[in-house]
Amino acid sequence: MNNTTIHALDFDGVICDSAVETAITGWKAASQIWQDMPNSAAPQSLIDQFRLVRPIIETGYEAILAMRLLFLGESCTAIYSHYQAKTQQLLEQAQVSSDDLKKLFGDTRDHWIANDLPDWIAMNPLFAGVKEKLQAIGQAHNWYVITTKQERFVKQILQANAIELADQRIFGLDRNMSKPEVLKDLLITHPDQPIEFVEDRLPTLLNVQKLPELSKVELLFATWGYNTQEDKAIASQQGFRMLSLEDFLL
Template sequence: MREPFYLVDFDGVVCDSRAECMVTGYAAYRELKGEPFEPAFTVDDVPADAAEAFIRFRYLARTAREFMVIWDLIEAGSAIDPDLPLDRQWEIDAARIMRYHELFYATRYRWMERDERSWVAIHALFPGMKEWLVARLAEGRAHLVSSKDSRSILTILRNNGVELPDDLVSGNEGGDKPGHFRRLIEEHPGRELYFIDDNLENLEMAAAQGIAGCLCTWGYTWEGGIEAAKRQGFPTLGLDGLAQLA
């Protein structure tokens, strides 16, 4: 059997960035609503009940712009369905969500430029993932594919002692995941590509292009998503099973 070449999601697989997404996303949301709000860029910026709800339902958002919908639902006091896509729970205005997207990244970069140390510190690599990723990179068998921006990914990894070339990260500025899959298939002919993600919809997109994969259960997922992945025949993997991906 050929050795797999791993396509690896970042948020929810390599890194737990829920706290940063919450703090950045909340500040961007307040600006979107035209409210005077100067973030301290700590978790205390976010009211406790709103913070709890965001962390709980973070997995429903596939991209940063969809955080806006979570905040809308929280602010409206609407019950959030854990099994229903966000676009079926709230009417989304295309121009408004794109404006939020712009504000989110402007806010993130403002934080990074003001105090990169605190921005990096609010992230945590999942146990064992640094060692696993370093080993696969050394073997030439890993490429990060993410809906996060490459600048953020590279900053987090390099500050955690993981050095890698810029071209081993395919982030959102270079297109969406299906586009990255198509390009990587062309760039690695004859290799067995294997995708690791915590989101079933992303695994389905990869499978549609002939890329096998597994659902990691330590990331931004929930019991319903895990069971749905099993029903569709996707393997599921916990951190204690990382050695299987060698």
Template sequence: MRRPAILALDLDGVLVDGMEEYWTSSLHVAQGFGAPWISSNGEIPPAFRRIRPWVHTGWEMVVVAWALAHGAAEETFLQDYHAALRQWQRKLGQSSAVLQDALERHRSDCLLSDPRGWLARHRPYPGVVERLRRCRHGGVDWVVITTKGQEFATALLEQGGLQPTAVYGREDGPKIRVLRRLLEQRQPVWFVEDRLPTLEQVTADHQLGGVGCYLAAWGYLRHADRQQLHPPARWLDHATFCAPFHTWPT
């Protein structure tokens, strides 16, 4: 039967929807750097939802929250995300490392002081937990590769009763490096990710030719991602993800 030896999965946007936590944590940190208070009545601003698919690592969300609190136009990020990110980071006046450290410290504080509340801001996507439990019964090891800190990723997985073979957080380096190590262990490796630029980096790497790449249709996608997706990366809808491996596109 056609199946992977190792199924590698992104966390945010593939296994878990954490949009509520992204916004509340990012805004809290942004306010610590002088962002004005804004009232959203507990709602996540639609602009933040639409910009979130462009984000690669956590510190960028702090810049986005800081910018939106200062009245930044959503379109400036959607038209040229990286230029807008650089512009607003200069206005904020903090390095990426400082912003990431502040976000990590805030998350650690939340996890320590109110673990139930912090975890409740994340929701597993429907069917994901059951699908991954079937992996073990089918002899497929599954691992998580995320830009989130390992501490937080592990806590989220444990909340859902999930026990991957391994969790690779931002401390383990770029996803490409982790995938190379996995290929050295066992093959084939299948990788499910909701960020198209990451999949493009994987498919362009000659050392990763043995990795099957899938774009998660239910994740945080940009409008044109499906049209810009090219083989060998494949589109993976939610129903197929939950189905037996032999039904996955090749």
């Protein structure tokens, strides 16, 4: 990283390994909707399976649906094969909307944080070396977070790791902006500086790649994040710059 390049970083799967916390929050929230799910600790076996299906999830609240499917005995393969249909069916059966789930997911996290912040932080570890890297460039203010996570949760995790980032440099779910829209704004804000976008989700990078107006943004595929071997192969074929955690930390 250097001070002339603007670095736009995804959060979950690039900065933070939040899969376990997301699974637990999803379980807690799901148990409030479906009474047959025990209001107890999420089974470790389902948390382990959740990590395998995590690459298909775009926004955190979908963990509620994923944990429900896993509880019902759906295999990871079945979830990948029919994800949209299966999640839509759950929404219709429970008579809830995605907005309902977003609020429930956020409220469930807020309750956990209010009751045991250290435990919540512990379930959201940063990837090895990332804390030190972001601390080192923090004074330069040449990086942004672009995420589908609610911004207050990003702020709490960064603060807990003594990483300074101004609020206006965190673009989260609250802004109702897609990642391509945020990147377009950054191109306007920084017209004379190169922009690199580091993202671990292949569909997100493919969506950015489709837009001619974002052709100046260099797209980096975070291989350490929530993606599959198939994703890695496609990302390489599409010409994305393949970025390992070791290279990211240089």
